Amino acid sequence: MALSAAEVNNLKTAPGVDGIIPAVLNRWSSRSFSSREVSTVDLARVFEAARWSASAYNEQPWRFVVGLRGTEIHQKLVDSLISFNKGWAAAAPVLILAFASTHFTHNGTENPYALYDLGAATATLTIQAAEEGMTTHTMAGFDQKFAREALGIPAEYVLGTIIALGYQGDPEALKEEQIYSLETSPRNRKPMKEMVFSAWDKAAGLSL
Amino acid sequence: MALSAAEVNNLKTAPGVDGIIPAVLNRWSSRSFSSREVSTVDLARVFEAARWSASAYNEQPWRFVVGLRGTEIHQKLVDSLISFNKGWAAAAPVLILAFASTHFTHNGTENPYALYDLGAATATLTIQAAEEGMTTHTMAGFDQKFAREALGIPAEYVLGTIIALGYQGDPEALKEEQIYSLETSPRNRKPMKEMVFSAWDKAAGLSL
Secondary structure, three states: OOOOHHHHHHHHOOOOOOOOOHHHHHOOEOOOEOOOOOOHHHHHHHHHHHHOOOOHHHOOOEEEEEEEOOOHHHHHHHHHEOHHHHHHHOOOOEEEEEEEEOEOOOOOOEOOOHHHHHHHHHHHHHHHHHHOOOEEEEEOOEOHHHHHHHHOOOOOEEEEEEEEEEOEOOHHHOOOHHHHHHHOOOOOOOOHHHOEEEEOOEEOOOOO | OOOOHHHHHHHHOOOOOOOOOHHHHHOOEOOOEOOOOOOHHHHHHHHHHHHOOOOHHHOOOEEEEEEEOOOHHHHHHHHHEOHHHHHHHOOOOEEEEEEEEOEOOOOOOEOOOHHHHHHHHHHHHHHHHHHOOOEEEEEOOEOHHHHHHHHOOOOOEEEEEEEEEEOEOOHHHOOOHHHHHHHOOOOOOOOHHHOEEEEOOEEOOOOO
16 A cells, blocks of 8 residues: 555654654645645745855855745756656645855855855755655756756856645555655665764764 | 853854754854863764765765873874964864765775765864854865875875864953954854855845
């Protein structure tokens, strides 16, 4: 029997650890979206959270183009995706192109932290969306050249990701078996000993 | 009269918006640290939050070297900082070097999202730290070549930032007038109309 959206969410939530922000543990990259639209105020709130991210020289290099389902921008973003993503992401009520300016405003030099800071802002956005009960999927899988031309984005910006945002749908609506399987398998991450070190190659021995 | 740590925190908190994760609004990049140490479990928790970040192909390219005050690694990280940062960051009980592998494990090709995903993981780390009542400051201002050599990090990793982590101290302990002024001035960000667009150069008209 196919799993429901609630069952999938339960499966995807990271193991609870006291004191960790619940939205950090609840956030996961879903592929099924319900038809429910995202209200303007809910949408504004996820950007407001991203707005307060840290950035080198407080440059705030991040920019977002928002495409609501049914608009030309939404369609252009769908058209930019690789076919594997196109299949499910077209149903998302909101698609967001995340990009960033590549040069500092204060002196015109190249900003080597443009993508780093964009990653920080979009992470904040997705955690805030989870806090509001929404679901997101950040995608690297799109044709950057196609998206740049379709939206007319000048060369002085670097493209990052396309983020699908909405409310979770039942996974059985996903047509392809492979996608259903991804949607209903547990999340996994490397153990902490492979990411936290006391010297560059020596595990710090931290654990919870 | 000099401001207290509590007064500074109040000043630095972003304007409250109902429904936004408090730690997102409370997080800011402080320069004053109290002598209070960070416990191992509190430290593990911020990395646990980062561990659940999203990444391209779930590569999890992020790596962290942790230097506790009084250790050789902490000193090497202090020595890597530009002099402006060295002055205040040496007092932080924890310094963390955030770096990332530049190639995908699954096929050995270059990962263009290494820095983006590292930014996402460190943003999650800093928000979790704020949730726990800690304060952080993510710095781009350090000598990458010096840090790489001091820690012996191979070329297949890209360096990102050094993060100071601890508990807030009273700003009057900051010696230089310029730093005290930064510590006690309000945070500012661009308005939403300069970051959220309905076409690449047309403000989306979102607001809260």
